[in-house]
Amino acid sequence: MTDPDETPRTETPVPARLSAARCPVCGKETAARYRPFCSRRCADVDLSRWFGGGYVVAGHEQVDPEEIADAIAAGEATDPERP
Numbered sequence: 001m002t003d004p005d006e007t008p009r010t011e012t013p014v015p016a017r018l019s020a021a022r023c024p025v026c027g028k029e030t031a032a033r034y035r036p037f038c039s040r041r042c043a044d045v046d047l048s049r050w051f052g053g054g055y056v057v058a059g060h061e062q063v064d065p066e067e068i069a070d071a072i073a074a075g076e077a078t079d080p081e082r083p
């Protein structure tokens with residue numbers, strides 16, 4: 001005896017984790033537009049972390065690229081342009 005009404009079992013795993021993805025910055029639900037973040041603000045926060053992380057200079061809020069190059073040059077030898 002075989003069952004004629006045997007339905008093919010198509011198990012499609014529901015990607016629950018995708019819809020439940022969380023913003024790595026604040027932990028809120030992510031927005032499709034700003035994935036993997038929840039908002040542009042959090043995307044900017046993460047971006048600034050990448051940019052600011054390696055160039056943190058004590059006493060400087062914003063670091064001028066020329067200042068960094070100057071500091072590197074001055075680090076090896078004394079700055080000849082300084083009085």
Ligand SMILES: [Zn+2]
Nearest residue numbers: 023026038042
């Ligand atoms: Zn967020």
